[in-house]
Amino acid sequence: MSDAESTDEFEPVQVFPESEEMDLRPGADDCYKCSTCDSECPVAAVDDEFPGPKFQGPEQWRLKRKDDTETDDSVMSCSNCMRCDSACPSGVPLSQMHNTARGSFVENQMDKLSREYIRNRILSNYGTLAWFGSKVPRLANAVMSSSVVQTVNEKVMGITAEREFPEFAEQTFREWWSERDGATVQSDEKRVAYFHGCYSNYNTPEVGKAMVRVFESFGYEVMVPPQKCSGTPMFANGMLPDARRAAETNVAELSAAIEDGADIIASCTSCSLSLRQEYPELFDLEGIEDVSAHTYEALEYLRIHEDLSGALEESEVDPRKFAYHAPCHARNQGLAGQAIELLDGVEGAEAEDVGDSCSGISGTYGWKEEKYDTSMKIGAEMFHHMEEAEPDAGMTECPTCAMQMEHGTGYEIRHPLEVIAEALVE
Incomplete structure (x- = not known):
């Protein structure tokens, strides 16, 4: 029995294993129309015109089984929060259906010269934009914070002018890593490969540090392999x-790290979910199952392999209260409560969960001009609970959730790793 088979790691649904091409239509038969997914969908809760995940997933695939109907354009209003996956009582691969449907819509029905396509392509490839911005961070920050540039972005590209563009760090995480000559600990028994993602590299290297x-x-021993978004x-x-x-x-580089005895860790819960779930659901690449089985969120990994709670019980930080938001992609991995549990053991730290909204x-959803109001309506409950908590700062593992929390409340937002580093190391 392989390591992947002997663990409880996420295993992608094999809906139609005999087919060389992915076909999710048979998986639609597992849906018995209970509408639980629709009741959990944050977009459907605030947008009466959005038909919800049940239609986007199994109902569309049932239609496609009967004829070659086009994908409904409402699939582009799905935010990819993936809450429907956790909500479904019969294990319908909803987000896999949504991702596949969006891909089909973009490939076959979207005008490649349209403003929407060009805007979405730019937002999707944020890592490329950030690479350029990181070369001249001060200039890039000044330009992107200009009200004139923001207005032009909205009028020409459809990128909302309501949001403050995230600042590029003057030194990226990888530059810091190179400057310190890499790992300071060598170990054959304890080795991890850090998947830092785009944001921790270009915008918040303090999280990676x-x-x-x-x-x-x-x-x-920490390894930092070459990687893309x-x-x-x-x-x-x-x-x-x-x-x-x-x-x-990513699969090639991370597979090599696994062969060198490393597990993969991510500080962003969307990154860990992507490697764990979306990769094996959507792509057939050599080594992809191993990458999925060996990927962990950073604190999750330490909780499994070390007495992290015990170490934190002996630590302290400057007294502060945090309003904690669990990202949807953390909830999908069963990680919603771990930050609260860990910080409860740190003297001086108080963390309050602001709810499951x-x-x-x-x-990128909330950066689109036409989706901005929807995104703020969805976030209203979280903003309210944060204000009620009256914290010193907010806290979350997701960089874009952090943007929204700060945008909607004005509070500084920290990553749990930063507070834990302060407690254990600094």
């Missing part, structure tokens, strides 16, 4: 060829 310091404090924004926008190209690089931004 905190991750490295925490893992090294437990004796881990996890593909999460590409899945959400139906840019599956772009996502596949990124996945080919979606933040509403869903990566």
Whole structure:
């Protein structure tokens, strides 16, 4: 029995294993129209015109079984929060259906010269934009924060002018990693490969630095393999060829790290979910099952392999209260409560969960002019609970949820790893 078969790791649904091409239509038969997914959908809750995940998934695939109907354009209003996956009592592969439908819509029905397509392609490939911005961060930050540029972006590209563009760090995480000459701990027994993703590299390298310091404090050798975007924004926008190209690089590099004895960890819950679930659902690449089986969120990994709670009970930080939001993609991995549990053991830290509502931004979704109001309506409940908590700062593992939390409340937002690093190392 293989390692993947002997664990409880996520296993993608094999709906139609005999087919060389992915066909999700038979999986639609598992849906018995209970509408639980629709009741959990944050977009359907605030947008009466959105038909919901049941229609986007099994009902569309049932129609496609009967004839070659086109994909309904409402699939582009799905935010890819993936809450429907967790809600479905019969295990229908809803988000897999949605991702596949979006890919089909973009490939076959969207005008490649349209403003929407060009805008979505740019947002999907944020890593490319960030690479350029990181070369001249001060200039890029000044330009992108200009009200004139924001207005032009909205009028020409359909990128909302309501949001503050995230600042590029003056030194990326990978530049910091190179400057320190890589790992300071060497170990044949305890080794992890860090998938930092785009945002922790270009915008919040302090999260990556905190991750490295925490893992090294437990004796881990940290590897930072070459990598591309996890593909999460590409899945959400139906840019599956772009996502596949990124996945080919990531699977090859991470498979090599696994062969060197490393497990894969991510500080962003959307990145870990992408590697764990969306990759094996959507792509057939050599080594992809191993990557899925060996991927963990960073704190999840330490909770499994180390006495992290015990170490934190002996630690303290400057007294602060945090309003914690669990990202949808953390909930989908069963990780919603871990930050609260861990920080409860740290003297000086108080963390209050602000509820199970979606933040509403869903990566690139809330950056689109036509989706901005919807994203803010979805986030209203979270904003309200944050204000009621009266914290010193907010907290979440997802970088775009952090954007939405700060945008809607004005509070500074921290990553749990930063607080834990402060407690254990700094």
